[in-house]
Structures are given as structure tokens and as C-alpha cells.
Amino acid sequence: MTTREIANATVEVDDDGFFVDPTQWTEDMAPLLAEECGVPTPLTDKHWQVLHFMRDQYFDKGTGPTVRKLGKTSGVTVKELYQLFPKGPAKLAARCAGIPKPRGCV
Amino acid sequence: MTDTSTALVETPEVADTPAAIEKVSIIISKGSLEEIYPGLIMANGARAEGIDVNVFFTFFGLDAVHKKRNEHIKVATVGNPGLHIPTWAGGLPGVSALMTKYMEHQIEGLDIPDIPEFVQMISDTGAGLYGCLASVDLFGLERDDLIDELDGIITVGEFYEMAAGGQIIFT
Numbered sequence: 001m002t003t004r005e006i007a008n009a010t011v012e013v014d015d016d017g018f019f020v021d022p023t024q025w026t027e028d029m030a031p032l033l034a035e036e037c038g039v040p041t042p043l044t045d046k047h048w049q050v051l052h053f054m055r056d057q058y059f060d061k062g063t064g065p066t067v068r069k070l071g072k073t074s075g076v077t078v079k080e081l082y083q084l085f086p087k088g089p090a091k092l093a094a095r096c097a098g099i100p101k102p103r104g105c106v
Numbered sequence: 107m108t109d110t111s112t113a114l115v116e117t118p119e120v121a122d123t124p125a126a127i128e129k130v131s132i133i134i135s136k137g138s139l140e141e142i143y144p145g146l147i148m149a150n151g152a153r154a155e156g157i158d159v160n161v162f163f164t165f166f167g168l169d170a171v172h173k174k175r176n177e178h179i180k181v182a183t184v185g186n187p188g189l190h191i192p193t194w195a196g197g198l199p200g201v202s203a204l205m206t207k208y209m210e211h212q213i214e215g216l217d218i219p220d221i222p223e224f225v226q227m228i229s230d231t232g233a234g235l236y237g238c239l240a241s242v243d244l245f246g247l248e249r250d251d252l253i254d255e256l257d258g259i260i261t262v263g264e265f266y267e268m269a270a271g272g273q274i275i276f277t
Contacts, residue, residue: 066154067150067153067154067231068150068217068218068219068227069217071227071230077230078227078230078231079230082153082230082231082232086156086232087156088153088154088155088156089154090154091154091155091156092156105147105151106147106150106151106216106217106218106219
């Protein structure tokens with residue numbers, strides 16, 4: 001665990017860059033985080049739909065959803081998810097949305 | 107004369123962290139439920155990590171991408187010590203069907219898709235799905251017998267070309 005500066009704030013992140021405390025996240029951090037982890041920018045409405053869904057799920061269930069759950073419940077299909085976040089939708093959306101990395105095999 | 111032997115020993119450079127896996131080619135060669143799911147889970151999980159994936163279905167593994175058979179994949183109840191039932195019991199009529207139903211129920215409970223849906227999902231993640239030409243010929247199959255999502259029927263040589271630079275996982 002380490003601290004870092006982003007969008008004029010100091011936040012705590014784990015070794016892989018995921019937020020430890022999601023309440024430290026603000027929306028203006030998302031585009032910066034996206035650029036860092038290779039998500040195509042500028043972020044589109046669909047990106048934001050996924051990011052907000054990730055956060056809602058996290059605060060509701062204590063963990064972010066896997067790609068399968070995202071595809072079933074976020075309103076964005078698996079195909080689209082991989083276009084939005086080519087290098088792993090659940091993982092990268094969690095990183096940009098300021099929540100810990102979701103755990104789950106499927 | 108000075109001893110120079112130590113100077114000849116090269117110290118290999120060791121990276122601090124191993125390089126991340128960037129590509130995997132997964133071979134699914136068997137046709138029972140418990141032998142198809144692991145390969146599919148590994149393929150889907152690799153894509154979720156952003157790893158490039160090709161899945162190669164060969165021999166009885168082709169059943170996973172066979173239009174008429176992929177909905178009827180069974181658990182092998184004979185010669186499967188992991189099930190902890192006597193082999194003679196596993197061979198009784200209906201035992202495989204019953205055990206399959208039970209496993210499917212457990213899998214559904216974990217929100218893991220059934221095999222046709224799972225294969226479709228893996229295709230949607232951008233993974234490449236391929237059938238083995240030798241097996242297709244051996245079983246007398248046509249392209250139409252296999253699901254539309256299959257990206258091609260290829261030779262083993264083509265598979266190795268495709269797998270170049272990545273890891274190969276045989277299941």
C-alpha cells in the first residue's frame with residue numbers, strides 16, 4: 001500500500017494501483033486513471049455507465065462485479081465491454097472507478 | 107598462476123518481477139463436463155486479465171463447439187476417482203445423467219454459464235476459437251456441424267504459428 005497524488009489530492013492505492021478507500025475517488029480522477037492504464041480516452045457515456053455501475057455494486061455488495069456480471073447486469077454487453085476496456089473490463093473499470101480489484105473466477 | 111575459474115561463471119540476470127503473461131493458447135481435448143469447464147474458465151479468466159487467448163478444440167473437446175452436442179455434455183462417472191463413488195456404481199444407467207444434473211445445478215448456483223453460453227461469451231471477449239482439422243476429419247464433421255462463433259478449422263501447424271510467443275495450456 002502506498003499513497004499517491006492525483007487531481008490535486010492524495011489517495012491510498014495498493015501495489016497494483018487500485019484504490020484502497022473508494023471514498024477518496026472523485027470523477028475528475030477517472031480520465032487520468034484511464035489514460036494511465038491504457039483505456040481509450042476520452043471516456044464516453046458508456047465508459048461512465050460502467051464506472052458508476054462498478055461503484056454502485058461495490059458500495060452495495062462490498063466488491064466490484066466480474067465481466068460476466070457486468071455483461072449481464074450493467075446494460076453494456078460483453079463485446080462492448082471489451083471495446084471500452086480492451087485489456088480487461090472488470091479490472092480496468094475498477095481501477096478507473098476507484099474501487100479495489102474485483103475477485104472472482106468467472 | 108591465479109585461479110580465474112570464478113571469473114568465467116556468468117551470473118544470470120534475474121528480473122525483480124517475472125514478465126506478465128501476454129498470450130495463452132488453450133487446448134481442450136476431452137469431451138466431459140469436468141474436462142471442458144476448466145479450459146473455458148482459464149480462457150475467460152485470461153481475457154478478463156487482458157491476456158490474448160486462442161482456444162483450440164481437438165478430439166472429443168470438439169463437442170464443446172458442436173451445435174447438437176454442446177448442450178448435452180456429461181460428467182464422466184466411470185473411471186473418475188474424484189467423484190468418490192465406486193466404478194461399478196458410476197456405470198449404472200442414469201448415474202451419469204444424475205451426476206451431470208447435480209453438477210449443472212451447482213455451477214448455475216455459482217452463476218457460471220452453461221457450456222454453449224460460456225463459449226459464446228468467450229467469443230465475445232475477443233478470444234479466437236478454433237477446431238482441429240484432423241479431429242473434424244476423423245469424426246466426419248462438416249463446418250456446419252460446429253457453432254458459428256468458431257473462427258476456423260485449422261491444422262496443428264497453424265495452431266503452433268498462432269501460439270507463437272505465448273504459453274500453451276493443454277487440458
